[in-house]
Amino acid sequence: MKNETVDVLIIGAGASGAAIAWSLLETRMRILCLEQGPHVADKDYPSRDDDYELSRYGKFSCDPNVRGLKQDYPINADDSCIMPVNFNAVGGSTINFLGHWPRMKPSDFRTKSLDGVAEDWPVNYAMLAPFYAMNDETTGVSGLGGNPAYPDYTPPLPPIPMGKLGQTLAKGFNKMGWHWWPSDVSILSQDYDGRQKCVNAGTCDLGCAAGAKGGTNFTYWPILENAGVELRTESRVREITVDQSTGFATGVIYHGPDGQVHEQKAELVIVACNGVGTPRLLLNSKSKMFPDGLANRSGMVGKNLMFHPLTGVSGVFNEPMKGHEGPMACSILSQEFYENDPSRDFMRGYGLHSGRSTTPMTYALGGYGVDNPIPWGAQHREVMDNVYPYLAGLTVVAEDLPEEHNRVTLDPDLADSDGIPAPKITYRLGDNSRKMLKHGEERAKEVLMAAGAKKVLTKGDDDVWWRAGWHQMGTCRMGNDPKKSIVNSWGRSHDVKNLFIVDGSIFVTAGAVNPTSTIQALSLYIGDSIKNNIETLFD
Amino acid sequence: MWTERENDLLIAVLDELIPANKKVGVPAAGALGVAGFLPTATSYAPDPVGSVKAVLKSIIDKSSDFTMLEGVEKIALLRDVETENAVDFGTLVQLTYMGYYSRPEVRSMFGVGAHAVQPKGYDVPRESDEFMESLTAPVRARGKFFRVV
Numbered sequence: 001m002k003n004e005t006v007d008v009l010i011i012g013a014g015a016s017g018a019a020i021a022w023s024l025l026e027t028r029m030r031i032l033c034l035e036q037g038p039h040v041a042d043k044d045y046p047s048r049d050d051d052y053e054l055s056r057y058g059k060f061s062c063d064p065n066v067r068g069l070k071q072d073y074p075i076n077a078d079d080s081c082i083m084p085v086n087f088n089a090v091g092g093s094t095i096n097f098l099g100h101w102p103r104m105k106p107s108d109f110r111t112k113s114l115d116g117v118a119e120d121w122p123v124n125y126a127m128l129a130p131f132y133a134m135n136d137e138t139t140g141v142s143g144l145g146g147n148p149a150y151p152d153y154t155p156p157l158p159p160i161p162m163g164k165l166g167q168t169l170a171k172g173f174n175k176m177g178w179h180w181w182p183s184d185v186s187i188l189s190q191d192y193d194g195r196q197k198c199v200n201a202g203t204c205d206l207g208c209a210a211g212a213k214g215g216t217n218f219t220y221w222p223i224l225e226n227a228g229v230e231l232r233t234e235s236r237v238r239e240i241t242v243d244q245s246t247g248f249a250t251g252v253i254y255h256g257p258d259g260q261v262h263e264q265k266a267e268l269v270i271v272a273c274n275g276v277g278t279p280r281l282l283l284n285s286k287s288k289m290f291p292d293g294l295a296n297r298s299g300m301v302g303k304n305l306m307f308h309p310l311t312g313v314s315g316v317f318n319e320p321m322k323g324h325e326g327p328m329a330c331s332i333l334s335q336e337f338y339e340n341d342p343s344r345d346f347m348r349g350y351g352l353h354s355g356r357s358t359t360p361m362t363y364a365l366g367g368y369g370v371d372n373p374i375p376w377g378a379q380h381r382e383v384m385d386n387v388y389p390y391l392a393g394l395t396v397v398a399e400d401l402p403e404e405h406n407r408v409t410l411d412p413d414l415a416d417s418d419g420i421p422a423p424k425i426t427y428r429l430g431d432n433s434r435k436m437l438k439h440g441e442e443r444a445k446e447v448l449m450a451a452g453a454k455k456v457l458t459k460g461d462d463d464v465w466w467r468a469g470w471h472q473m474g475t476c477r478m479g480n481d482p483k484k485s486i487v488n489s490w491g492r493s494h495d496v497k498n499l500f501i502v503d504g505s506i507f508v509t510a511g512a513v514n515p516t517s518t519i520q521a522l523s524l525y526i527g528d529s530i531k532n533n534i535e536t537l538f539d
Numbered sequence: 540m541w542t543e544r545e546n547d548l549l550i551a552v553l554d555e556l557i558p559a560n561k562k563v564g565v566p567a568a569g570a571l572g573v574a575g576f577l578p579t580a581t582s583y584a585p586d587p588v589g590s591v592k593a594v595l596k597s598i599i600d601k602s603s604d605f606t607m608l609e610g611v612e613k614i615a616l617l618r619d620v621e622t623e624n625a626v627d628f629g630t631l632v633q634l635t636y637m638g639y640y641s642r643p644e645v646r647s648m649f650g651v652g653a654h655a656v657q658p659k660g661y662d663v664p665r666e667s668d669e670f671m672e673s674l675t676a677p678v679r680a681r682g683k684f685f686r687v688v
């Protein structure tokens with residue numbers, strides 16, 4: 001099949017690329033996926049090593065600038081208070097993601113009409129609900145049905161253990177009379193579909209060697225490869241090519257593992273490179289017809305970059321909290337302050353997430369996502385002996401609003417190992433997010449005290465977590481108006497009729513929940529729309 | 540790499556950065572042998588040996604025998620070096636924490652398993668349905684908690 005025209009060419013083998021390939025399987029079209037990274041064997045995950053924590057600061061860092069591997073592209077984040085982080089391999093960032101799996105809420109898709117901010121999505125919760133469910137089945141999602149903060153649904157597997165830390169915090173929320181619920185997670189609480197259940201190793205960011213976490217390397221890709229989807233690894237797309245007379249995408253130019261530049265033709269091109277990689281690729285795909293980058297007649301490619309700005313508050317309790325036991329990100333989630341409340345001095349809302357505490361080295365070095373080591377000397381002893389084991393924390397995860405000045409552009413000097421221009425991030429924390437984080441910090445302190453903390457610790461400054469650009473959204477947003485958006489309501493480019501985008505860059509707003517369940521539901525929805533519109537796909 | 544005298548000095552410095560807790564048998568960083576980790580740490584700092592040497596030189600410039608100083612004098616001197624050469628000192632602190640806490644036996648002193656966490660992990664029992672029922676009862680009692688749009 002090599003280099004013959006394929007029906008469908010997917011760029012990126014992460015969360016969204018895998019989901020759309022799965023959706024399109026039944027069409028029996030010839031599907032090829034090009035992925036810049038390799039397969040990573042689970043035997044190579046550092047959690048099998050005695051000194052596993054070290055890899056968090058080296059080859060398994062979530063920061064591509066720290067890893068600096070051949071398949072990584074550097075990111076210039078000098079003009080940003082948040083560094084975008086990722087993983088580039090088969091499975092994409094689901095290799096090192098933490099598996100926290102909340103859905104967006106119905107109101108998240110209607111921020112303009114409900115609250116007068118940002119824009120409404122051209123899709124809504126009800127349209128995505130069947131695809132959330134379908135994705136949960138394939139991925140293996142654990143959680144407790146009946147969460148009053150959502151329309152009714154029940155995850156396929158029972159919840160993972162909350163542990164002492166989660167139980168302690170839950171009691172605090174109950175005392176305050178606030179909402180909380182055990183987190184939905186794409187982590188197996190039971191053996192499922194030939195995969196092993198979670199062993200509570202607590203190192204989800206270092207790849208799940210048990211195969212219990214819903215990385216697409218464990219979920220979708222084995223099915224896809226068995227079904228004949230061709231996955232070409234170590235193949236980095238340089239640009240998407242366009243027929244200058246028809247304006248249709250013709251395929252791509254890519255750098256293969258042999259170090260050579262190849263051309264691959266395709267009838268349909270689907271971009272799934274994450275919220276920074278996708279605008280980067282489009283901006284790098286310039287032609288006479290698209291001098292400012294492919295599909296960018298609106299000039300909006302790269303703009304409206306949203307993260308989920310974070311801050312954390314920790315409580316010091318009387319007993320050890322055993323926070324290192326169990327999946328890292330998720331025990332319970334409170335959405336008490338999620339929905340908009342006009343009496344507050346900010347719009348929209350946030351979640352309070354109970355991350356479990358980290359292992360000793362990571363804590364000593366400042367915590368996950370923070371580079372600010374704890375003091376040395378006598379104070380070091382005091383913190384590690386009398387604070388660290390007794391910690392339970394809450395993370396305030398804020399909804400970022402889209403702002404055009406927050407954006408991805410191309411760096412004039414920086415390039416990846418194939419010489420392709422690298423992305424540059426310009427991002428400033430909005431006033432709204434700042435006020436929201438402050439509010440969240442105060443509420444987190446209250447609930448930690450209610451839960452029995454003898455004291456609470458905050459970072460003591462206004463800075464958000466630096467390496468917390470886990471969620472990259474909004475840079476090629478969907479919408480009905482071609483002047484204000486890049487793709488239509490089912491992911492098709494307004495400008496290039498056989499080009500689709502399926503990753504988080506098409507988000508219109510960010511919500512205040514981790515995005516991947518929505519990214520994949522949306523990707524499945526787009527796949528379904530492609531199937532439903534197959535006769536008139538390019539009209 | 541460094542002389543025997545520098546090595547003795549380095550061990551003394553490391554013992555100040557992470558001191559021992561003798562009561563519970565937690566060793567200091569120098570005594571644990573973290574000095575041996577530092578030159579191997581090239582994946583985590585551009586020039587670990589260079590940073591260590593720079594810090595040692597600053598100390599030697601200030602005191603002919605750091606190891607003979609009183610505890611408070613050692614701390615005061617190290618604080619001066621930290622202020623004057625924040626980058627190299629910061630690197631030394633960071634690498635010391637890495638070398639120290641990457642030792643499995645140290646993890647277990649803080650209640651964390653010494654074992655590689657895969658494949659064994661930790662045994663954490665799942666809460667019973669009855670327990671979850673009662674813990675979530677107050678939340679469920681409040682009824683639907685999202686905006687219907």
Ligand SMILES: Cc1cc2nc3c(=O)[nH]c(=O)nc-3n(C[C@H](O)[C@H](O)[C@H](O)COP(=O)(O)OP(=O)(O)OC[C@H]3O[C@@H](n4cnc5c(N)ncnc54)[C@H](O)[C@@H]3O)c2cc1C
Pocket residue numbers: 011012013014015016017034035036037062085086087088089090091092093094096097098099100101205235236237238272273274275277278281329470471472502503504514515516517519
């Ligand atoms: C440390 C960490 C923790 C996280 N925790 C959570 C969590 O708990 N819950 C949650 O919902 N989300 C979490 N996320 C975010 C989640 O991983 C992403 O939202 C999700 O993976 C995005 O899916 P995607 O398909 O858009 O991109 P990815 O999964 O990142 O996949 C993109 C793929 O495209 C490839 N690619 C990019 N450019 C090119 C090119 N030019 N040519 C070829 N291939 C290319 C990349 O190599 C990559 O494999 C976390 C992320 C990180 C890094």
Ligand code: SF4
Pocket residue numbers: 099187197198199200201202203204205207208209210211212213326327328660
């Ligand atoms: S805690 Fe569970 S999901 Fe996370 S890495 Fe360990 S086994 Fe995998």
